[in-house]
Amino acid sequence: MTQNSREHIDIGGSWQIAFDPEDQGLKSGWTKGGWPEQNAQPIQVPAIWNIEYPQADGVGFYRTMFSVPDSWQGKHVLLHFEGAIYRCEVWINGKFAGSHEGGYTPFWFDITPYIQFGVEGILIVRVTALSKSKTVDGMILEQTPLSKQSWYYVYGGLWGNVFLESCPMVACQDLIIDPDLRRERAELDICLNNRHEEFRQVQLVLKVIDPRGEVAYYQESQVAAPPGSAHFMYTLPIPRP
Structure with a gap:
């Protein structure tokens, strides 16, 4: 097995983000075609969202477009995240691909069933950040592994690189x-x-x-x-x- 049997595509850069302080995004279909263009704002990935939006906490929906080349057909396609604070849920073309909880470990999803090779796809990531002042998605900061953030600044977002990887069968x-x-x-x-x-x-x-x-x-x-x-x-x- 050789190292050059895998290829990578960085999909970071300028994305959109829509914050969801009232927790209406899932009910309103933001992941299934009802993206709130009027409320969406630009954001750089990777970065914590507090760099551009210092007061943000709670839930934010990220959105970007991506394309998987035809040359990757016959392989599995993995979507890698090098870090997200704190909980992350992923949709590809409106289909739920998986979730991850934890702020400092990389993770990935096999998104092969949800893509079309050579056709532009939609990636939406719902990120839940913790808060000092309120419960978010049933989570209390002091009761999570990130409880030490209660000592200092609380932040959230996709802080690590995001990339696609072709994986042999x-x-x-x-x-x-x-x-x-x-x-x-x-x-x-x-x-x-x-x-x-x-x-x-x-x-x-x-x-x-x-x-x-x-x-x-x-x-x-x-x-x-x-x-x-x-x-x-x-x-x-x-x-x-």
Whole structure:
């Protein structure tokens, strides 16, 4: 599996935002074609929204247009967020794609079922920020993992980069490396995700580069990846680590 099997498209820049202090956006269909153009304002992504709108808190709906190239057909398309404060809900072309809670960890969604390749799509993100003065979406600042924000400034928005990624039908989903310096080795747990409905033969190339830029270890391995996720374990000898 090679690194160049994935491509990325940054979709940050100038978006629109519509704040929703009365919590009417979902009821009014803002995610399904009823976007409130008269109330929408420009905003830069990535950035906390308080930079341009210092008094904003509570709920804000972000909106932008994006396009997935025809050349990505046959692959899965992932939508990545490097950070959003605090809770994030995502719609693609009016279809709900998923949600995430937590201000400082990256997250992603597989949006392949909701897009048309080569056709401009609509991305709407409902971001719920916490407040010192009120309950927002049933959340109280002091009762969340972000409770320390009650000590200082409370902020919200899409503060991290937002980008699209093309992902092969068989791809590395996760990699855990457990070094053992005393035994001069490293334990690898490679999780492969096979989106086909049948087993697929995959070649794994394991390479360790030392601080001088030289290859300290090299191994090629053929594995049969079943549909869904599967783990493959390896022990890599690393002399004099």
